[in-house]
Amino acid sequence: EVQLVESGGGLVQPGRSLKLSCVASGFTFNNYWMTWIRQAPGKGLEWVASITNTGGSTYYPDSVKGRFTISRDNAKSTLYLQMNSLRSEDTATYYCTRGHTYWGQGVMVTVSS
Amino acid sequence: DVVMTQTPPSLSVAIGQSVSISCKSSQSLVYSDGKTYLHWLLQSSGRSPKRLIYQVSNLDSGVPDRFSGTGSQKDFTLKISRVEAKDLGVYYCAQTTHFPYTFGAGTKLELK
Numbered sequence: 090e091v092q093l094v095e096s097g098g099g100l101v102q103p104g105r106s107l108k109l110s111c112v113a114s115g116f117t118f119n120n121y122w123m124t125w126i127r128q129a130p131g132k133g134l135e136w137v138a139s140i141t142n143t144g145g146s147t148y149y150p151d152s153v154k155g156r157f158t159i160s161r162d163n164a165k166s167t168l169y170l171q172m173n174s175l176r177s178e179d180t181a182t183y184y185c186t187r188g189h190t191y192w193g194q195g196v197m198v199t200v201s202s
Numbered sequence: 203d204v205v206m207t208q209t210p211p212s213l214s215v216a217i218g219q220s221v222s223i224s225c226k227s228s229q230s231l232v233y234s235d236g237k238t239y240l241h242w243l244l245q246s247s248g249r250s251p252k253r254l255i256y257q258v259s260n261l262d263s264g265v266p267d268r269f270s271g272t273g274s275q276k277d278f279t280l281k282i283s284r285v286e287a288k289d290l291g292v293y294y295c296a297q298t299t300h301f302p303y304t305f306g307a308g309t310k311l312e313l314k
Contacts, residue, residue, distance in 0.1 A: 124303075134243075134251065134294055136303035150203075150302035184250060189241055189296060190262065194248040 091115040095183065098196035101175055105181070111168040111193055113179030119143070119163035122188065125170050127181035128195075138170060139173075166192045175200045204229050206295055214314040215285050223309045224253030224280045226294035232275060232299070239299040242271055242280045245308075246291035255280065285311070 097109040109125070125137040138159035139148045147159050158171040168185055182195040205228040215221050228274040231238045253262050258278060258309040268283045282289055290313060295306040
């Protein structure tokens with residue numbers, strides 16, 4: 090059974106950093122692109138970042154480019170999202186996904202002073 | 203960016219009815235490999251989203267054939283036949299043909 094378990098969320102002040110993790114199991118992690126998607130409270134879905142199976146290429150929307158970094162450790166079957174210079178508009182539930190097919194339970198990030 | 207326009211924003215339905223949701227993209231979603239990366243997801247209340255249909259019309263494993271997806275290029279439709287209570291929630295269309303990946307704003311399906 091495919092499982093994606095996120096961790097690392099919490100309350101953080103504007104301008105500070107936070108790193109999310111997602112541990113994958115139930116599939117061969119290094120065969121798949123992975124993606125972070127977020128959902129602000131009461132709002133729709135927004136794509137945040139994707140990474141190729143080898144980690145050789147990464148992709149971001151303009152809203153997070155230069156502030157967020159997606160990475161992976163295939164030996165540990167773990168996906169990461171380093172979030173720097175956080176803003177109030179980054180407040181959301183962050184989901185780790187495998188190709189929009191499998192989703193984690195989500196982790197809440199609240200950016201507030 | 204590809205804008206995904208989803209209509210209607212909400213639908214009230216009686217159990218057993220059929221409904222359709224429209225999703226129109228601002229650009230063609232046909233990729234260079236000839237495939238169209240338009241997907242449909244359902245988010246039930248308090249849950250993570252779940253993909254139902256991928257590449258316009260392919261049902262994900264375990265998705266009942268009451269769900270069907272049609273369309274091409276820029277115009278897509280999700281149809282749900284004989285709605286059941288477990289179908290309620292917010293439906294999203296999503297495109298992964300072009301970066302940045304984008305989503306429709308959602309259609310909330312609720313009981314009449």
